[in-house]
Amino acid sequence: xxxxxxxxxxxxxxxxxxxxxxxxxxxxxxxxxxxxxxxxxxxxxxxxxxxxxxxxxxxxxxxxxxxxxxxxxxxxxxxxxxxxxxxxxxxxxxxxxxxxxxxxxxxxxxxxxxxxxxxxxxxxxxxxxxxxxxxxxxxxxxxxxxxxxxxxxxxxxxxxxxxxxxxxxxxx
Numbered sequence: 001x002x003x004x005x006x007x008x009x010x011x012x013x014x015x016x017x018x019x020x021x022x023x024x025x026x027x028x029x030x031x032x033x034x035x036x037x038x039x040x041x042x043x044x045x046x047x048x049x050x051x052x053x054x055x056x057x058x059x060x061x062x063x064x065x066x067x068x069x070x071x072x073x074x075x076x077x078x079x080x081x082x083x084x085x086x087x088x089x090x091x092x093x094x095x096x097x098x099x100x101x102x103x104x105x106x107x108x109x110x111x112x113x114x115x116x117x118x119x120x121x122x123x124x125x126x127x128x129x130x131x132x133x134x135x136x137x138x139x140x141x142x143x144x145x146x147x148x149x150x151x152x153x154x155x156x157x158x159x160x161x162x163x164x165x166x167x168x169x170x171x172x
Contacts, residue, residue: 014059016034017058019098026056081133082144
């Protein structure tokens with residue numbers, strides 16, 4: 001069964017929002033720019049999202065949900081689990097780079113709904129990862145999760161700043 005046209009339009013607006021937010025940041029993005037990217041009128045954006053903030057939160061939530069879904073699909077031996085999850089995350093960074101940028105942007109926006117969305121997304125990923133690490137018998141699971149998440153956030157910052165030596169240590 002085909003999705004209703006309105007659902008497709010909402011997805012198109014969300015995709016356009018993700019792209020424009022990633023390129024211009026939260027404060028420099030307007031709903032007019034998002035509408036232009038989506039090929040629609042600005043008032044049509046408001047049919048699906050009441051505010052720019054609501055659209056950003058929906059985009060951020062989608063980014064976190066994609067990560068969680070990808071991590072849920074990871075199956076590996078305990079001694080390879082952390083590396084397999086890192087590989088999965090790196091694949092997401094390549095396939096959905098704008099969503100990775102949104103996570104960095106989300107960390108810098110003080111609006112309460114955006115802070116809450118960022119906290120909730122990170123909390124869901126942390127809790128899932130901790131449970132997965134504990135279930136598979138990873139030693140010092142709490143510490144390993146903290147290191148895993150810190151590395152992920154550092155990867156996002158490195159990507160966002162186009163500063164790969166932050167991760168790999170190599171100077172240009």
